[in-house]
Amino acid sequence: MIRFEQVGKRYASGQDALVDLSFEIDAGEMVFVTGHSGAGKSTLLKLIGLVERPTRGQLVVNHADLARVRRGGIAHARRGIGMVFQDHRLLMDRTVFDNVALPLLIAGTAREEIGKRVRAALDKVGLLAKEKAAPATLSSGEQQRVGIARAIVAKPPVIIADEPTGNLDPQLSAEIMGLFAEFGQVGTTVLVASHDLMLVRRLGKRVLVLDHGRLIDDFRPESARPGRGA
Numbered sequence: 001m002i003r004f005e006q007v008g009k010r011y012a013s014g015q016d017a018l019v020d021l022s023f024e025i026d027a028g029e030m031v032f033v034t035g036h037s038g039a040g041k042s043t044l045l046k047l048i049g050l051v052e053r054p055t056r057g058q059l060v061v062n063h064a065d066l067a068r069v070r071r072g073g074i075a076h077a078r079r080g081i082g083m084v085f086q087d088h089r090l091l092m093d094r095t096v097f098d099n100v101a102l103p104l105l106i107a108g109t110a111r112e113e114i115g116k117r118v119r120a121a122l123d124k125v126g127l128l129a130k131e132k133a134a135p136a137t138l139s140s141g142e143q144q145r146v147g148i149a150r151a152i153v154a155k156p157p158v159i160i161a162d163e164p165t166g167n168l169d170p171q172l173s174a175e176i177m178g179l180f181a182e183f184g185q186v187g188t189t190v191l192v193a194s195h196d197l198m199l200v201r202r203l204g205k206r207v208l209v210l211d212h213g214r215l216i217d218d219f220r221p222e223s224a225r226p227g228r229g230a
């Protein structure tokens with residue numbers, strides 16, 4: 001669950017990236033954030049991922065008031081959030097397996113459990129056969145899927161993805177978005193920033209539209225209404 005209550009973010013430069021933002025996302029909902037370049041999409045995701053902190057308002061993620069999370073508690077709070085980046089941020093000198101295992105190693109998961117979970121995550125994104133490969137030998141769609149496997153391996157209740165299909169062709173983009181939609185079906189809350197309006201529309205999910213840091217639309221297609229299995 002994610003709740004923004006009159007959240008504002010002003011960067012040290014004086015730039016108001018988000019202004020008076022209020023909305024709520026239920027557990028298991030998949031929601032897109034869209035808007036022009038500079039509208040505040042990345043900033044919104046960064047606040048959820050504790051990469052940036054709000055300068056106003058209240059932000060609750062996984063029942064934790066993020067304003068109350070102190071510096072020493074950030075790593076722990078982040079364990080409840082899987083993050084996917086456009087540039088995947090994979091470690092190129094490690095195997096696919098090691099990249100996906102990283103969040104589990106950080107969390108101190110037992111070795112036998114790590115093997116099981118990493119393979120389950122790789123299976124989910126269709127890359128089980130590539131566990132020993134170096135990321136550099138994979139296509140960009142495959143690298144993106146490794147990044148997604150890493151984000152889901154610790155089964156976080158919330159997944160945030162910033163332009164996860166930015167460099168991919170339309171078919172791969174649709175496949176990646178389809179994967180995110182599947183995570184929603186098993187109770188994971190998924191928030192995806194994307195400027196690809198065609199793709200966003202096709203998926204028929206709820207869409208938050210930002211304009212100069214303000215929420216100007218919160219659009220729920222019929223299929224995304226509660227009780228519709230969305």
Ligand SMILES: Nc1ncnc2c1ncn2[C@@H]1O[C@H](COP(=O)(O)OP(=O)(O)OP(=O)(O)O)[C@@H](O)[C@H]1O
Pocket residue numbers: 011012013015016017035036037038039040041042043044195
């Ligand atoms: N670290 C920062 N310091 C100062 N200003 C910033 C910082 N990061 C972002 N901004 C500004 O905040 C506003 C929102 O930026 P943000 O990156 O959230 O937008 P965006 O919608 O993700 O844009 P894009 O689609 O181009 O990635 C922009 O005006 C941007 O210049």
